[in-house]
Every structure is written in structure tokens, then in C-alpha cells.
Amino acid sequence: MGRSYAIVGTGAIGGFYGAWLQKIGLEVHFLLQRDYEHVRHHGLAISSISGDFTLPHVNAYNDVKNMPRCDVVLVALKTTQNHLLPHLLPPLVKEGGVVLMMQNGLGVEPEVAAIVGEAVEVLGGICFICSNKTSPGQIQHVDYGEVQLAAYGQDRQSVGITATMRQIGADFEQAGVPIQLLEDLWLCRWKKLVWNIPFNGLSVVLDATTDAIINDVYGRTMAEQLMREVVAGAAGYDLKIEESFIQKMLEHTVKMKPYRTSMKIDYDFHRPLEVEAIVGNPMRAAQKVGVPVPQIAMLYQQLKFLDTRYLDS
Amino acid sequence: MGRSYAIVGTGAIGGFYGAWLQKIGLEVHFLLQRDYEHVRHHGLAISSISGDFTLPHVNAYNDVKNMPRCDVVLVALKTTQNHLLPHLLPPLVKEGGVVLMMQNGLGVEPEVAAIVGEAVEVLGGICFICSNKTSPGQIQHVDYGEVQLAAYGQDRQSVGITATMRQIGADFEQAGVPIQLLEDLWLCRWKKLVWNIPFNGLSVVLDATTDAIINDVYGRTMAEQLMREVVAGAAGYDLKIEESFIQKMLEHTVKMKPYRTSMKIDYDFHRPLEVEAIVGNPMRAAQKVGVPVPQIAMLYQQLKFLDTRYLDS
Numbered sequence: 001m002g003r004s005y006a007i008v009g010t011g012a013i014g015g016f017y018g019a020w021l022q023k024i025g026l027e028v029h030f031l032l033q034r035d036y037e038h039v040r041h042h043g044l045a046i047s048s049i050s051g052d053f054t055l056p057h058v059n060a061y062n063d064v065k066n067m068p069r070c071d072v073v074l075v076a077l078k079t080t081q082n083h084l085l086p087h088l089l090p091p092l093v094k095e096g097g098v099v100l101m102m103q104n105g106l107g108v109e110p111e112v113a114a115i116v117g118e119a120v121e122v123l124g125g126i127c128f129i130c131s132n133k134t135s136p137g138q139i140q141h142v143d144y145g146e147v148q149l150a151a152y153g154q155d156r157q158s159v160g161i162t163a164t165m166r167q168i169g170a171d172f173e174q175a176g177v178p179i180q181l182l183e184d185l186w187l188c189r190w191k192k193l194v195w196n197i198p199f200n201g202l203s204v205v206l207d208a209t210t211d212a213i214i215n216d217v218y219g220r221t222m223a224e225q226l227m228r229e230v231v232a233g234a235a236g237y238d239l240k241i242e243e244s245f246i247q248k249m250l251e252h253t254v255k256m257k258p259y260r261t262s263m264k265i266d267y268d269f270h271r272p273l274e275v276e277a278i279v280g281n282p283m284r285a286a287q288k289v290g291v292p293v294p295q296i297a298m299l300y301q302q303l304k305f306l307d308t309r310y311l312d313s
Numbered sequence: 314m315g316r317s318y319a320i321v322g323t324g325a326i327g328g329f330y331g332a333w334l335q336k337i338g339l340e341v342h343f344l345l346q347r348d349y350e351h352v353r354h355h356g357l358a359i360s361s362i363s364g365d366f367t368l369p370h371v372n373a374y375n376d377v378k379n380m381p382r383c384d385v386v387l388v389a390l391k392t393t394q395n396h397l398l399p400h401l402l403p404p405l406v407k408e409g410g411v412v413l414m415m416q417n418g419l420g421v422e423p424e425v426a427a428i429v430g431e432a433v434e435v436l437g438g439i440c441f442i443c444s445n446k447t448s449p450g451q452i453q454h455v456d457y458g459e460v461q462l463a464a465y466g467q468d469r470q471s472v473g474i475t476a477t478m479r480q481i482g483a484d485f486e487q488a489g490v491p492i493q494l495l496e497d498l499w500l501c502r503w504k505k506l507v508w509n510i511p512f513n514g515l516s517v518v519l520d521a522t523t524d525a526i527i528n529d530v531y532g533r534t535m536a537e538q539l540m541r542e543v544v545a546g547a548a549g550y551d552l553k554i555e556e557s558f559i560q561k562m563l564e565h566t567v568k569m570k571p572y573r574t575s576m577k578i579d580y581d582f583h584r585p586l587e588v589e590a591i592v593g594n595p596m597r598a599a600q601k602v603g604v605p606v607p608q609i610a611m612l613y614q615q616l617k618f619l620d621t622r623y624l625d626s
Contacts, residue, residue: 205519208618219614222618298535305535
């Protein structure tokens with residue numbers, strides 16, 4: 001029998017990958033909040049560049065207490081909801097099981113490791129995907145889709161490629177998801193931040209899509225400078241990111257379809273911003289080892305200023 | 314006979330001070346653009362915390378060629394129009410005369426000195442005033458009003474308090490304008506920037522009034538950090554601004570009436586921003602002497618990005 005999966009956060013990421021895993025015959029249990037009633041009755045519908053499909057019946061829950069413990073707990077909540085994890089994870093994880101953190105930013109794995117203890121393996125899943133939840137239970141997959149998997153080791157130690165990673169990787173591959181197994185979780189996370197910090201942050205502060213930023217001489221300069229600070233922060237932990245990677249990310253952004261970042265979408269919908277995971281944690285990590293990141297710090301403060309604007313009202 | 318004044322730029326600043334100078338009996342000539350027809354027929358109306366008055370007849374012009382040369386040429390254009398000065402100033406200045414630059418930012422005096430030559434004295438007039446042009450010829454003076462006068466010396470040398478400064482100061486004082494004569498133009502300009510850079514800049518980028526910035530913990534932190542970079546920039550030129558001055562500016566902003574900065578007003582009206590004079594010139598001046606100002610640089614780039622947003626469309 002295959003592995004069972006619990007999907008914590010059935011949105012653009014969790015709903016998408018969870019649906020694919022169910023489609024290949026695995027047992028999947030979906031935790032929902034607002035969309036619970038709809039998905040319980042109508043299931044999930046995926047509209048994807050890899051093909052459309054519907055799952056009329058899914059195991060839907062609105063309370064972890066009713067869910068079975070699963071081999072893999074896939075967390076795809078926004079990081080702004082991570083204060084719920086101490087309540088959500090303990091009833092779901094198994095001894096010898098896995099928590100797979102499919103979230104943005106830095107620092108989510110150690111947080112979770114502290115909650116679930118040493119008997120549970122913690123993996124990071126870094127998603128390169130453009131997908132949106134268009135209405136309850138409806139997920140639209142617009143572009144990309146690759147997942148990078150890497151294992152969390154205490155004290156930031158690399159634990160290499162684990163057997164669990166290979167098994168989960170095989171499930172994803174069977175489901176048609178391009179997957180990479182990588183040895184260094186921290187390097188993966190920092191490399192993702194090279195793009196995420198400038199473009200998520202500036203898109204909110206400047207009210208701009210990626211193409212508007214990259215095609216403006218000042219926008220591109222800002223992005224490049226912020227990228228250099230991210231690379232310097234990573235170097236403070238002996239994680240080497242080549243200069244060519246910055247140029248690759250800039251050129252990649254030039255070629256991308258005009259894109260509204262996830263943080264900008266959150267901002268436009270007056271939802272809390274993932275500013276701590278994506279910007280605050282890397283900023284503090286860099287400062288902790290004495291790497292100055294003044295422009296990331298200003299971007300952080302600007303986002304914090306804007307983050308409370310709509311929540312107050 | 315008293316000194317004659319030419320007012321280049323008859324708006325919230327030039328119209329206000331020019332009207333007071335005419336009111337005490339001095340000969341004043343006003344250069345206008347869009348408001349020329351209105352002011353020629355109806356004059357100027359001042360609504361001020363120091364008392365309201367109207368000047369039904371003023372000497373109004375829409376072309377410098379029709380204006381007489383004056384003892385004092387008071388420039389109160391927005392700095393975004395300074396490309397016009399090589400055309401506007403030569404027909405107006407006198408040998409032995411004065412150009413008084415009542416503009417924001419850094420670097421306007423050397424620009425003008427290069428245009429008018431050594432036979433014309435160049436003064437800086439730094440205005441601490443809240444005033445607005447509410448409609449053609451109508452100026453509302455809301456708060457403050459003090460002017461600091463200081464003389465420009467070649468190569469940034471202090472030339473002390475000149476006879477001309479005393480004479481012009483006396484005219485302003487007679488007109489009821491609080492005036493300070495100061496020895497060091499550069500120190501005055503940098504001190505003004507301590508407030509102007511953070512609050513003008515952030516008000517545009519964050520779409521915020523001064524009270525929203527200063528009353529937010531992140532907004533206040535950003536303002537304070539930017540102020541420190543300005544102070545460091547000044548120190549690069551051996552201009553000492555005390556730490557207590559930063560605290561004074563912050564506390565002053567706490568107590569100010571909620572205020573929309575001049576740059577924010579320009580932005581809201583889709584007018585060009587004074588970003589080069591207020592932010593770009595100080596940034597480059599600091600960088601030139603090796604003082605890093607990364608947060609001012611990012612603010613500059615953000616403002617340049619936003620500056621072209623409406624002009625393109």
C-alpha cells in the first residue's frame with residue numbers, strides 16, 4: 001500500500017499537489033477551513049497546463065481531530081498561519097512519519113521540528129509554480145510546477161538525501177510533478193530567497209508586477225542590489241551562491257510572463273503578508289552573523305508598515 | 314529707494330514671500346506661467362495665519378524678456394524646472410545683484426552660480442513653511458514661515474554673513490517674515506535634508522502623511538535610519554549635526570499637525586517629483602566622499618521608479 005498524505009492547507013499549493021497524489025491512487029486527506037462545505041460536497045477541480053481533471057470525492061475535514069494520522073503531513077498553509085501548527089500537527093503526525101513543509105521563506109522547518117520532536121522527519125518542499133485558487137475547490141495551474149525536496153537537519157547540518165525523500169519523490173514523480181532531491185535545504189531556501197525577497201517585496205511597495213520592475217532601470221537595480229544582500233546573507237552561513245545565479249534570476253524574470261507575486265496578491269486582498277518568513281527571518285539570520293543587509297531591512301520595515309494598513313481598518 | 318525683486322515662480326513660496334515684499338512698498342515683478350492671465354487681471358490674495366490681504370495689482374509677466382533687471386532675483390520654481398534657469402536668469406540678474414534660491418534640496422546654488430557668473434551673489438533661502446496655492450493667485454499659509462538665509466561660496470567655502478544677506482534679511486523682517494542669517498549654507502541645507510529626505514520620500518513610497526509615518530514603529534525606525542544616513546553624509550563634508558538634532562526632528566514631527574509633504578502633493582497631482590534635488594544630489598554627494606547611504610539609495614531608486622509612472626501614461 002502507498003503512503004497516506006494529510007494536506008494541511010488546501011489552497012493553490014496544497015490542493016494542487018494533493019489532488020495529483022490522490023489521482024494516482026494514494027490515500028489523501030484534506031484539511032480545509034472556509035472551503036470545507038464546498039469541497040466536501042463537490043470535491044476538487046484542477047485546471048492545469050498539464051491537463052484538467054476533477055476529483056468529485058475527496059476526504060475533506062474542517063478539524064484535525066477527525067483526521068487519521070498520516071505517513072506524510074504536507075503543510076501548505078501561508079506562513080502567516082504558522083501559529084496554528086502546534087495545534088494542528090501533533091494529532092496528524094506518526095512516529096517515524098514525515099512533515100513536508102511546502103512554504104515560502106526561511107526558518108519554517110526548525111519551527112516545526114521543535115513541535116513534532118526527533119521521531120518525525122522534517123522535509124522542506126520548495127515549489128516553483130504559478131497556481132491560484134480561483135474559487136472554492138477550483139485550482140488553476142498557470143506555469144511551472146517543479147518541487148525541490150531537501151531534508152532538515154538539526155543545527156542546519158546537511159543530512160543528505162534520505163530514504164523518505166526518495167519515496168516521496170517517487171510519489172510526486174508518478175503524479176507527474178517534476179521533482180529534484182537536493183542535499184542542502186538551507187542552500188535551496190536561500191537561493192529561492194534571491195528571487196523572492198526583491199520581487200515579492202518590491203511588488204507590494206511599488207504596486208507593480210514583475211515585468212514593470214525588471215523593465216525599469218531603477219527597479220532592476222533595486223532587485224539586483226537586494227539579490228546581492230541575500231547572497232551575502234547566505235555567504236554568512238558558508239552557503240555559496242554564484243554571481244551567475246543573480247544574472248540568471250534577472251534574465252529569467254525578463255523572460256517570465258508578467259506576474260503578480262503571491263505577496264502582492266495577499267496585499268491586494270487585504271490578507272496578512274508573509275513578511276516574516278520571506279523577509280524578516282532572512283534579515284535576522286544575516287544580521288545574527290554580522291552581515292549588514294540595510295536594503296533588505298528597509299524593505300522589511302516598509303512591508304511591516306504596509307502590512308498593518310488594512311488589518312487595522 | 315528699496316531693492317527691486319523679481320519672483321521667478323509665483324506659487325506657494327514665491328507668491329507668498331513676493332506678496333509680503335510688495336505689501337511693504339518694495340518694487341516686485343512676478344513671473345508666471347499658467348496663472349499669468351488670472352494674476353495680471355486679479356492680482357494675488359494671501360490667506361495667512363499672520364493675517365489675510367490682497368494685492369489687486371501686481372507686475373505680472375509671462376516672459377522674462379519683458380521684465381526689468383532686478384536687484385534680487387528670487388527663484389522659487391520647483392527644482393524639476395531648473396533646466397529653464399539658463400534661459401530665465403541672464404535677462405533678469407544685474408551685475409552686483411543677487412540670486413536668492415528658495416528651493417528644496419542640495420546643489421541648486423552651484424548650478425546657478427555657474428549660470429550667472431562671479432559678478433552676481435548667490436544666496437540660499439531655506440524655507441520652513443506650510444503653504445499651498447489653492448487656486449490661481451490664491452495662496453494659503455497654514456503654518457510656520459521662517460526663512461534661513463546663507464551665502465554660497467565657491468568650492469563649498471563658508472563666506473560668512475554678507476552685507477547683501479543683512480539687507481535682504483531686513484526687507485523680510487520688515488515684511489513680518491521671521492528670518493535667520495546663517496554662516497554655513499551647506500550645514501543649513503544638510504540639516505533641512507535630515508527631515509526632508511525621510512518624510513518626503515517615505516510619504517510617496519508608503520502613500521502616507523507625516524503622522525502615519527511617525528506614529529508607526531516601522532515608519533519611525535525608517536525615518537530615524539534615513540536621518541542617520543543624512544547626518545553621515547554631512548559628516549563626510551565635516552559638517553557636524555548632533556544626534557540630538559535627529560531626536561528633535563522626530564519629536565517635532567510627532568507634534569506637527571498631520572501633514573502631506575510637498576513631494577506627496579506633487580505625486581498625487583502627477584507632477585514630476587523633486588527627487589534629484591532632495592534625494593539624488595545628497596546621495597551622490599555622500600557617495601562621492603565614500604559615505605555609504607544604502608537606504609537613501611534605495612529610497613532614491615523607489616522614487617525614480619514611481620516618478621515616471623504617471624508621466625509615461
